[in-house]
Amino acid sequence: MRNLLGFLSGLIFGLGLIVSGMANPAKVLNFLDLAGHWDPSLGFVMGGAVVVTFLGYRLAWQQGAPILAPDFDVPTSSRIDRPLILGAALFGLGWGIGGFCPGPAWTALPLLSPGILTFLPMMLLGLWLGAGGRNLPLLISKGVRK
Template sequence: MSLVVNLLLGLLFGIGLVVSGMADPAKILNFLDVAGTWDPSLLFVMGGAAVTTFIGYRFVLRKPRPVLSDKFQLPVRRGIDGRLLAGAALFGIGWGLGGFCPGPALTALGLGEAGTLLFIPAMGAGVLVAKLATAR
């Protein structure tokens, strides 16, 4: 049951990315180009996501446990360290250069977006390097 729910939620997320235009790397790159063809629509998508998450967490965490699991899996680390900053910087650099973050990249791959054929393997290599680096 959990697998089906996760697949449906992933499909809903992917549809939302396509409808909002976030699967198009040009949309992201135009948002980052504040001195040129700036497109503020990503700001509204991020703001909507932040508000939805804020309200959703308040509602869901009042429950004694999740619907499809035994317990909530929340982060326990709250500090900002070098690993977090390095990861955020690498994510931002990749996002700025490629115009993709993981969710939209996977969605764009399903749409046949050519840029994802380079981005997805690079993202996979980055994940592998991060796993190897943290395993030491």
């Protein structure tokens, strides 16, 4: 049941990315191009996501525990350290240069464009290297954890 709900959540997320145009890296790059052909639509998508996330967390925290888990998996550290800053900077640079972040990269894979065929393997390599060379399929399915 948990896998089915995970699949459905990912499918809805992916469809939302496609419908909003976020699978198109030109849309992202045009949002970042303030001096050129600026496209503010990404800001509206992000704003909508913030509202939905805010409301979703308020509803989730009212529950005693998640439906399919014994408790919420909440980070225990709130430290802002060097790995966090470097990771955020690398993510931002990659996003600004390529126009992709992980979710839209997977939804754009069927297009087989040269950009996505370069970005996606490099993203997976970065995940693997960041985890010290551990099991990549596990990293993709569970997220990077040390």
